[in-house]
Amino acid sequence: MATARAELEALLRTRKLDVTLTPSAVWTADEDRVAASGWPALDDPLGGGMRRGHLSEIVGERSAGCTTLWLAMAAAATARGEVVALIDTHDRFDPVSAEAAGVDLTRLLWVRESGHADRALKAMNLVLQAGGFGLVAFDLSDVRGPALRQFPHTTWMRIARIVEGSLTVAMLIGAEHIARSPGGATIVLERGSARAAVEWAGSNARNRRLQGLTIKPRVISVRTIGAAAGTPRVRTSAG
DSSP, X not given: OHHHHHXXXXXXXXXXXXXXXXXXXXXXXXXXXXXXXXXXXXXXXTTSSEETTEEEEEEOOTTSSHXXXXXXXXXXXXXXXXXXXXXXXXXXXXXXXXXXXXXXXXXXXXXXXXXXXXXXXXXXXXXXXXXXXXXXXXXXXXXXXXXXXXXXXXXXXXXXXXXXXXSOEEEEEESSOOOOOTTOEEEEEEEOOTTTSEEEEOSSTTTOEEEEEXXXXXXXXXXXXXXXOOOOEEEOOOO
């Protein structure tokens, strides 16, 4: 039995159909199956980056750095020549900030919605079914918990099934844990201590402005449960 299973797994890997296997050993990164996050401090615990063909998520409260991390991922993807998509549930995306962060806007599909999470979900499904995207993000940051819980629990299973076996990184962005596929990851963005979390610039109250935030990403996945991922600095202008 063990020999037969080993032969079957070897055959599936040869044909690149092994994404549904649950390996007995720690998963090893394959350049074709991972996408660098754009934050080097995260790529090590992620095994080289976000795993393609799986549903992952970024979780964090407002101003925790979720948008900054997604922009870094999008910039890295477009720099690799990939096409990315954002399903923007509450029309919060700022193209100017994205371009400043290095995102090639000519390689970005921006789907704008005005708060209708159900319509945004349909758009997410259509984009994933179309295929050809390196990264697809579904921004649910401003969708309140009760509205999220109105989605059937099979919603995220269907999304995971659509991307299974593809080269697409599917990403949910939210204020709380939503879902991930077995091979995906949850990146929890947490602020540091009250004293270290916020950095201000200016010599007095009149010219004081927010200069940056220190955040602490935590990676939770099947492969690396609760691995610390360093404390990269997020620079934010007060505008």
